[in-house]
Amino acid sequence: MAEPMGFFTDTSVCIGCKACEVACKAWNQLPARNGGKVQLSGMSYDNTVSLSGIQWRHVKFIEDFTPDRSTGRWLMMSDVCKHCVRAACLEACPTGAIIRTEFDTVVIQQDVCNGCRACISACPFGVIEINPETNTAMKCTLCYDRLQAGMVPACAQACPTQSIQFGPISELRQRAQQRLEQLHAQGVTQARLYGHDESILGGLNSFYLLLDEPEKYGLPSNPQLPSTRVPAAAAVSTATAVVLGLLGLVGLRKQRMDQLAAAAKQGNDGE
C-alpha cells in the first residue's frame, strides 16, 4: 500500500476565494445548484451553504465581531470530507460501496452504491448527500483518479495561499505542528489543530488548523462513531479490523484502527 495521504487545511491563510470549490466542481464535473440560478443566502459570503452530493468542498465564512468592533474576525475555512481513519460511513455502508483506498482515503464506488442513505446519517460531519443527478451517495474522493495518476487533488492545486496542503499524512502532521508553534509564538494563542492525531476518530486524514474552538466552525469537538454508541457495532468493527488484518491489506492503518477499536471498546465498557 502507498503511504497514507491527505489534506492539511491551514485556515489561518484561507482567503475565502472558493477556488477550491470551483476546481473541485470542474475536475469532478459536478453541476452548479439549479444550473447556477440561485438566491443570495444572506450568510456572509457563503452561497453554496453546505457540503452535498454536488458540493464536495464548501468554504465557510464566520463573522465574529463584538458589537463595538473592538475585536473582530472573519474566519474562513474550506470544509471537506475528513477521510476518517475510523470512517463511520464506511462502517455503515451495507453494500460495501465505500472502500478505503491504497492512499488510506475513503471513496464511495459509484457503481456499487444503491443510494440507501445509511452513510449519510452515519457521518458525524454531515459530509455525504445524494447527488440528484445520479441518485447515489457522493462526497469528496480526495481526487482518487488524480492520485492514481500521481497528481495533486484539484482543490489543493488551485488554492492560491496553500491553505489546502496535500501530501503524506506524516509529513503534513510535522508541517502542521511547526505552523502551530509559529502561530503561538506570534501570539495567536487560540490556534489549534483538529484531527491531526488519533484522538478524533483514529485521526482525520483531512485535518485542520483552526483559529478557535471547533464549534465556532460548526465542527464537533468530540465526534463519535455511531458504533461507539452501540456496543454491538463496535464489536463488528473490531471484527472487521481483524479480518482486514488477516487479509494483510493494511499495515500502519490497521495498527491505528486496532488501537482505536480497543480504546473504543474500553470506553464503552467504562460507560
Place this chain on the structure above:
Amino acid sequence: MGSNMAENHPVAFRWVAEAKRRGAKVVHIDPRFTRTSALADLYVPLRSGTDIAFLGGLIRYVIENEKYFKDYVVNYTNAATIIRDDFQDTEDLEGVFSGLKEAPQGTNQKYVYDNATWQYKRVAAWDVAKAREEAKKAATFAEMIQKMVPPAAEKDPTLQHPRTVFQIVRRHFSRYTPEMVEQICGTPKELFLRVAEILAENSGPERTTMMVYAMGWTQHTYGVQNIGAAALLQLLLGNVGRPGGGILALRGHATIQGSTDVPTLHHSIHGYMAHPDARRNHDTLRDYMLTETRPTGFWANLPKFLVSYLKSMYGDAAKPENDFGYDWHPKIAGDYSFMASFHAMARGEIKGAFFFGQNPATSINGSLIRRALANLDWMVVKDNFEIETAAFWYKSPEVERGEMKPEEIKTEVFLFPSAQVAEIEGTFTNTQRWIQFHEKAADPPGDCRSDAWFTHQLALRLKKLYADSTLPRDEGFKNLTWDFDYDPGHYPTNTRIQGEPDVMKIWREINGFKTDTGELLKGFGELKDDGSTTCASWIYCGAYPEEGKFLPANRNPDPDDKPGTHLGWAFAWPANRRILYNRASADPNGNPWSERKKLVWWDATQKKWVGYDVPDFPATKAPDTPAKPGAAGMDAHDGKSPFILLPDGKGWLFVPTGLQDGPLPTHYEPVESPVPNLLYPKWQINPIAKIYEHERNQLATVGDTQYPIVLTTYRLTEHHLSGAMSRWLPWLAELQPELFVEISPELAAEKGIKNLDLVRVSSKRGSIVAKALVTPRLRPLTVNGKTVHQIGMPWHWGFMGLAVGDVVNDLTSWVADPNVMIHEAKALLVNVEKAQ
C-alpha cells in the same frame, strides 16, 4: 491601502500569505472589513476618499518625529532643492497652489494650473523660449537637446533653507495632525498612531515596507495624488528602489499593464511617450521633441525612441526628409478619455464604436451611457457572450421602463464571438512588468476568434479600401506597415482557424530591429534617431533579442530563495530589471545599506555595478562620478542619482512638472461628500477636477440631507468586472448569485432593514434595488462629531446572463481626476430605504 488584494488579486496574494508566514506584518486600511482585512495583523477603518488626509498624517508624523531615512532623503530625493521664490503653497493660499486660473472652454473644468512657479530655482537666469528658438536651428537631435539644458538648480543639503522642498513639504503637511486625521477620516487617533509606529519601525537600512494599492486609490477625483502621497511617504522612508519596498500597483485585469505599455491609452503612444497633440506645441517633429524631451536624465533619449517608433509605423516610407512620417501621425485635439467620449456620444457626435472586452452599458452613470449608445449608427461588440452593451437596445432598464423604444433606436449592433485566453497564444504583462508568454491550448469553437485575428483582418480590409485613395489625408494609413501574415508555408497546421497573424512578427515589430540587416535589437541602448533602427515600444526592446530566443517564454526560477529575483523567469521591462531605480538599494558610496536588504552594489575591483538584479544605472558609472555641468542626458547626473528617468536624478517629493493638480498632494473631499473640507474650508473639492456637465449627471451637495450615506463600490473574488466573464458561468454564478448591499447593523436598525430585505439605493443619478447583507464588517464612523454611515456594493451585475441584478453604476457620476480622467466610484452619496 486602497486595495482589497486577497479578494481581487488572490493569486498575487499568495506571496503576502507567504510573507506573513515568515513574520511580515500586514496592515489593511480600508472603509470595509474585507477578506484582506481578515488576513491582516491590523485592520484600520477610514472614511472612503480620505486617503490623502491619512497619508498626509503619516508624512507629518515621519517628519516631525524625525523618522525619515536621512541619508536617503538628502542624497536621493529632491528634498534639498530650492523652489522658485514666487511659488505659493496651499498654506499661503488657503488650499490651492500658485498658478490657479480659470479653465479654457471645453475642458469640463472650472480651473486649471499654470505650473511655471512650481519650478526649481536656477543658479542663473534662463529663458526657455529663447533656448527653444536656438535649439530649433540645431543640425542634429542631440545638439538640439543639448541646447535645452537648463542651468543647475539651487540646493541646500542642510535642508534648512525655508524654500527647500523639505521645508515646503514640512509646512504643507503641518496641519495633518493625528487629531485632524481622526476628525476627517473617522479613524481613531490611537489606531492611526499605531500604523505610524509600525511603518516607521519597519523602514530604514535593515527593513522596508511595501505599499499596495488598486482602484481604492485611483478611483477618486484626486486619484493620482493619492498615489503621489504614498510615493512621497515611501521616499521619506527610503522605501523606493529597494527589495521589499516600493509601491505596488495592482492592475485590475490580466495584462492591463501590457495594455498601457503597448497602449490603449488615449493620451500616450507606446512606452509612455506623449501622444502627438494639437493642443500642445507639437506642430512638427522638432516641436514635439523640444516640448517633450527632458534634456537631462535618461529621457534625453526620447528622439531615438520616437524616431524608431515612427519607423515601426511607416517603415521604409519614414525618411529623414519627411520627418519620418511624423505629419501622418494622428494628433489628439482634446480629451478622448472614456467619459469625454461618452459625453460626446451623448451629444450625438460619435457615429460608431468598437467595444472589445469592455461592457460600457454597465459602466459609470450607466443610464446616461445606455442613452448615449442609442445615438450611435453602429457598434461592434466582441465578447464571449451577448453582454449588456450588445443588448442595451431591447433589454436595458430604460426599455423596461418605457423610456427608450427598441423600434426607435437606430444603432446597428454587430456581435462578434470572442476566443478565450486559453484559445490564443500571446503574452501577458503583469503588475511587476513581467512579460510572460502563454501558449494556446485549443482552437476556439465555432466562429470565435482572437482579438489579434479581428484587428488583423480589419486592417487588411481597410488597407485594401484605402489602397487607391489619392487624398493627402489618407497617405499615413496607406504607408502604415502591416506585415503580420505568416510567411508562406509557415502557417501552423494544428488549427482549423485561418487568417491569424503571426504573433512573433508582431513581437518583432515591438522589439525592433536594424532597418538595413533586419537583425533584432538586443536592447534600447541600440536605438538610433537617424532611421537606422525600428522599434514600436522602446521599453519592450530586448525581450526578443535574437531569432529563436524569446525571453518572455523563459521559465527558469531561482532555486529556493537565492537570490530570489528570478531573472531567468520571463522578461521584465525595462532590460529585464525587476526593481526600478535599484541604485537606491545601495548607499551613496555604492555599498548595500545593509546585508539583509542588499540587491545591487558597486564592485570597486570590477569597476561596475553588480548584484542580484540588472542594475538600473549606467553599468560602469562609479558612485563618486561628478555631474558634468551643462551636459545633457545621463552625464548631467552624478554617480549618486538613482532616479535616472527624472531630469535631476532624484526622487521627487515635490513634483514640479507632470501633474495637473499641484506639486504636492492635498486633501480635498470627494465631489460628493457628507462633510465640509476641514483642512481647507475654502476649497471643498479638487479645484481642477473634471465634471462632465449633463442634465443626467447631477451631483449631491455637501452634506446633502437627501443623500446622507457614503457608498463605495467594489469587486468580489467570485466575479470579474462587469461580470462578462463570470455571470454566465454556472460555477461562478452560484457563488455570488445576486446583487447585494452591505449595511452595518447600526444603519440597518436605523432604517428598519433586516438581512436579505430588498432595499432601494438612490443617488442623484439613479435608483436601484438590491438585497441587504447586514454585516458588522461595515461600521459607522464618527467624522468631526457627526456619525457617517458607509455602505458598499459590488458592481458586477447587469441584465444579461445567469446571475442578473441591477447596475450599480447607475448610481455613479461622470466626474474625473484631471490627470488620467478616472472616475470617482469609491466615494459618492446615496440614500438607502427598504424597498416597497
